[in-house]
Each structure stands twice: as C-alpha cells, then as structure tokens.
Amino acid sequence: MEEIRAALQDMLGPGFGVGVTDPRDPAEGLLPEETPAVARAVEKRQRDFAAGRRASREAMSALGVAPAAIPQGEQREPVWPQGLTGSISHCITCCIATVAHTNQHRTIGVDIEPATPLDPDLIPMICTAEERNWLPTQPDPNLAAKQIFSAKEAIYKAQFPLTREVIGFKAVTLHFDGTDFHAELPANLPKCTGSILIREGMILSVAHV
Structure with a gap:
C-alpha cells in the first residue's frame, strides 16, 4: 500500500494529503456523526465506508489538519469539513482518499x-x-477501456461538488496524452483534466477541475 500512497501523492502534487487503508479490515474508527449512514448496511458496505473515513482522516493528518467527521450527503457523497475538499475511492483490497484546502484547490476526484x-x-x-475508435490503437484495448471507466469515475467525483450534476459515462469523452488526459464535457460543466497510471496491479485516476 505504500507504493499506492506514494504514486497517488506524486499524481496529486503538493497541497494534498493522502490516506490509504484496507477495506477488508473491521468497520472501525467511525465518529458518531458518520454511523447513521451505515447503521442498517450490510457488513461489506460498513467496512468500505469505515475504510474511507479512516483513509480520509489519514489524509487530513498528512495535510496538517485535525481529523474530523465526514458525514454522508444526499447522493452518498462525502461531506467535507468547512474549508476542505476531498475524494474517496475503494475497491476490494484498497481504499484511497485525498484532502486539500479549498483556498488552494477547488475540487478533486480520485x-x-x-x-x-x-x-x-x-x-x-x-x-x-x-x-x-481509439481503443484498437492500444496494446490491450479492454484494459484501456477499464482505464477510461476509472478516469470517468474520478471526473464525476471532481465535478459533482460544484455542479450537483449526475452525469452519465457517455456525457464525457476523454483525450489522452500519455498518462495525462483532458475531458470533453457538456458546455454547462467545468473543464477537467487529470492523469492515470497503474501501480501494484491497480488503476489510479486523478481528476482536477
């Protein structure tokens, strides 16, 4: 997980705190304001949610911010403390989170x-x-398609705090330049760029508005 942490920090650059946890661990470490979100959830959802909150507080600590509660919003999005923005993502074996000050970065998606x-x-x-049409030009088209999926997930998370728009995958077209990308979005949505790479058998995607 340390390689994942280092890779994500390099992708994000300065001004971001990063946290990495294991969602297979017990669902521990939640604060009272967070527990209602998963009070009736199945065990896996509870573990995923708790891992995300632990990773987020790791990211806060890395940024020099006191750990705080991160409740869940109406669209199941994390509600960050005043003055902070961030993003959380998890798969079966790894959970990542990043946090930044809003006076330095508008939003972030991972x-x-x-x-x-x-x-x-x-x-x-x-x-x-x-x-x-672009996929057949890649060494592994189906893996490249998975990278597109991941990048679009990050883009959705980056734009949602600003727009509150629920957008579909096909509302976004990605254009790649090596590991960097920029997103072609509907005119009413903000411009978005990012980067993507593979580390430790994982696709990591970062999107900035």
Whole structure:
C-alpha cells in the first residue's frame, strides 16, 4: 500500500494529503456523526465506508489538519469539513482518499480499480464512439477501456461538488496524452483534466477541475 500512497501523492502534487487503508479490515474508527449512514448496511458496505473515513482522516493528518467527521450527503457523497475538499475511492483490497484546502484547490476526484480488462459487453455503455475508435490503437484495448471507466469515475467525483450534476459515462469523452488526459464535457460543466497510471496491479485516476 505504500507504493499506492506514494504514486497517488506524486499524481496529486503538493497541497494534498493522502490516506490509504484496507477495506477488508473491521468497520472501525467511525465518529458518531458518520454511523447513521451505515447503521442498517450490510457488513461489506460498513467496512468500505469505515475504510474511507479512516483513509480520509489519514489524509487530513498528512495535510496538517485535525481529523474530523465526514458525514454522508444526499447522493452518498462525502461531506467535507468547512474549508476542505476531498475524494474517496475503494475497491476490494484498497481504499484511497485525498484532502486539500479549498483556498488552494477547488475540487478533486480520485478512483482506484483493479488493473483488469473491462468486460467487452460494457464498453458500449462506458465509451463514446470516439473512444471506441481509439481503443484498437492500444496494446490491450479492454484494459484501456477499464482505464477510461476509472478516469470517468474520478471526473464525476471532481465535478459533482460544484455542479450537483449526475452525469452519465457517455456525457464525457476523454483525450489522452500519455498518462495525462483532458475531458470533453457538456458546455454547462467545468473543464477537467487529470492523469492515470497503474501501480501494484491497480488503476489510479486523478481528476482536477
């Protein structure tokens, strides 16, 4: 997990705190304001949620901010303390979180996925026509499609705090330049850029507004 932490910190750059936890651990470490969100949830959801909050408080500590509660909003999004923005993501074996001051960064979105190929049946639902034309130029088109999926997840998380817009995968077209990307979004949404890489068998995606 330390390699994941270091890679994510490098992708984000200065001004961000990073936390990494294991969602397979017991659902511990929640604060009273957070527990109602998962009071009736199944065990896996409780573990995922708790791992995200522990990772977020690790990120706060790395940023030099006192750990605080992160309740859940109406769309199940994390509600950050005043003056902070952040993002959380988890897969089966790893949970990541990042936090920054809003006077330095408007929003941030992160995503983590296993670096496995995307089911070909899902590609038409995730990728636009332009992206589907690009996929055959890649060494592993189905893995590249999974990277597109991950990047779009990060983009959604980055734009939502500003717009409160629920956008579909095909509302976004990605254009890649090596490990960097920029997103073509509807005109009413903010411009978004980011980067993506694979470390320790995981796809890591970061999106900035």
